[in-house]
Amino acid sequence: xxxxxxFGEEAKSLRFAxxxxxxxxxxxxxxxxxxxxxxxxxxxxxxxEFIQKNKP
Numbered sequence: 480x481x482x483x484x485x486f487g488e489e490a491k492s493l494r495f496a497x498x499x500x501x502x503x504x505x506x507x508x509x510x511x512x513x514x515x516x517x518x519x520x521x522x523x524x525x526x527x528e529f530i531q532k533n534k535p
Contacts (some may be wrong), residue, residue: 499523505533 503526505517521529 501526503529505530 499522500520501523503519503521505519506514507517508514517533519529
């Protein structure tokens, strides 16, 4: 018997339902004085570790 497949928004919500994710935005100042931003989605458990690694 084949498993019923789900598409679209339902598939996304089912796939990510079991993971707790966090969006982390790191800012860097370049030589000209302008800021650039790096946006990353990571596991909620490793947020502090990621920030410590990416501090300027």
